[in-house]
Amino acid sequence: MSYCNAIETMQDEVRQALHRNYHDNHYGFPIHDDNELFGRLILEINQAGLSWEIILKKEASFRQAYSNFDIKKVAAYTEADRERLLGNAGIIRNRLKVNAAIENAKTILKLQNEFGSFEKWLEHQHPKSKDQWTKLFKKTFRFTGGEIVNEFLMSIGYLPGAHSENCPIYKQILLDKPMWIMSNQLKCNK
Template identity: 60%
Template sequence: MSYCEYVRAHPEDSFNKDYHDREYGFQLTDDAALLERLVLEINQAGLSWITILKKKENFHLAYDGFDVDKVAAYAEADTARLLADAGIIRNRLKVHAAIENARRIQALRAEFGSFKSWLDAHHPLSLQEWTKLFKQTFVFTGGEIVNEFLVSTGYLPGAHDPDCPIYWQVARLQPAWTRGLRKVVLGAHADATPPETR
């Protein structure tokens, strides 16, 4: 069952419905939002996504809204505070990964200006190439985490089934994968204009 099918079959699951309808596959532009998504995907490892969605607001508060500079500056006392916070996932490796990856984003900014500019500068890549690049650049970024992060932020296709109502809502905003589609898959004559507006 695809994510779209799951959400359609479970309208009572408002956490997944809200995420599916409003966030999944939609582009993120600012570094705090991108760091937040990366951290949430890392924290999901070994757990269910609903567990993370239920704790999403707690994560946001505990990590200062994922302000890159604030998280990058976290010291031992912050690590201790996060590891004592029952509202989030208390895992030392995952807490360390959040802080370390904020520092890695700071380093990217020196050359590319922002995390998004770094992503845009490398797009399009295959999942294998992205995973290799993420492993060179970040910590705790295996293939599954990289895939979910890039699908959820619109750099790789596949967030929504083509018959899902959200599919065209997302495509209309021309996330990165629609640009990659023209360039890589469909060639120069393709366009990603929704059929009803042609």
């Protein structure tokens, strides 16, 4: 069952509203701000082994704990910051995931220096298959397995599949020209 249809089957109205907000306003829409791209990567990494609902409920806490996903600030975190994060009950207190966020921020700074932005680095790599993206992310970032990479790239418009074609949000996303549609157009023009 697609995420689009699964939301409709949720009985709890609060739960449904939480998912509907993400589905209707964020999931699959292109992100052009590097800090927000980094924030989405943090959220996807932290979802590993947990439900997306837990992450959605904790999103504001993640944003606050990680300096509003400011890449430069997170890259400069000290050991004291690591311990602060590991003691924060508002986020996922997993040492590997906390370390990944800090180290990935440092990596993104390097990519920004080389390519101008994290987004431009992603664009430079596009198009790739899911497997090619996964290999690239595993080589470049920490704590990025296949499912994390797939969800991250779908959620920011680099891979298709965030919405079913009969979903009204699908049509809205097409207007924003996600990268996956660009690669489909390239295939059609060959």
